[in-house]
Amino acid sequence: MQSSSQSILSKVPEITLIFWITKIFATTFGETAGDALSMSLNLGYLLSTFVFSFIFLFFLILQIKSTRYNSFLYWSTIIASTTVGTTLADFVDRSLGIGYLGGSGILIVLVTISLLVWYKSQGSISPHTINSPQVEFFYWLTITFSQTLGTALGDWSADTAGLGYLGGMILFAGLIVLMVILYFMTDISRTLLFWATFILTRPLGAVVGDFLDKPLDHGGLNLSRFSASFILLFLMSICVFISNKYANTHNQR
Incomplete structure (x- = not known):
């Protein structure tokens, strides 16, 4: 658990159940x-990537310049990173012809390098120490790589591995449950479990998003992408409201 002083210094929310639910809604919305x-x-993958990259950089600059945690800025930056991750992964995997497995391999290496360089320069990759621009740069760089990786992994599991959307959801949800079990039953580094779970929420969101909007003959529900996005954004907003209310109540004690 975070101490009260850490909560004040850190520019990210407390890692609670509502955090993970919000993150899954956000990654599904990104898809x-x-x-x-x-x-x-x-608009195509490349142009869409430029559009979302501009939005992401806009919120990222505001987030880094902010002196304290702001739920609107934080989750807007998360959403922007997951949308740019979706279109960038699709561009690399499909338009450039690298394929889902190749794209996933490249991004796993990038996530690993980002975490290693972060750890070597700062001595920690804990999400509870996001209290300086340099640390926050590594945090958001790792998140962006992981969001892009998650899209590629989700598409690989559903299409290349032949699991389909439901199979992909079961796979990644099961892996997240495994992380929870490891958290409560072992002494494995909480920071490593955090990043493993954080990364796994993205492919889960990717396959859930595809399940919602893909045609019926492809195993989806054929919902409007815009309608699904608005519903997910609404659900996410409710989660952020609950999280803020809990934080305010907790701080008043």
Whole structure:
């Protein structure tokens, strides 16, 4: 658990159950919103990546310049990173022809390098120490790589591995449950378990998003990408409201 002083210094939310639920809604939204722009509006993966990259950089600059945790800025930056991750992964995997497995391999290496360089320069990769621009740069760089990786992994599991959307959801949800079990039953580093779980929420969101908006003959529910995105954004907003209310109540004690 974070101490009260850490909570004040840190610019990220407390890692609670509501955090993980919000993160899954955000990553699912990233998949449906990314596909809405690149596919439904026919902007293509590359142009959509430029659009979302601009939005991401806008919120990232505001987030880094902020002197304290701001739920709107934090989750807006998360959403922006997951949407740009969706279209970037699709561009690399499909338009450049690298494929889901190749794209996943490249991104696993990038996530690993980001974490290693962060640890070597700062001595910690804990999410509870995000209290300086340099540390925050590593934090968001790792998140962006992981969001992109998650899209590639989700597509690989559903398509290349032949699990389908339901199979992919079971796989990644099961791995997240395994992380929870390891958290309560072992002494494995809480920081490593955090990043493993954080990364796994992205492919889970990717396959859930595809399940919602892909055609029925492809194993999806054929929902409108825009409708699904608005619903997910609404659910996420409720989670952030609950989280803020809990934090305010907790701080008043």
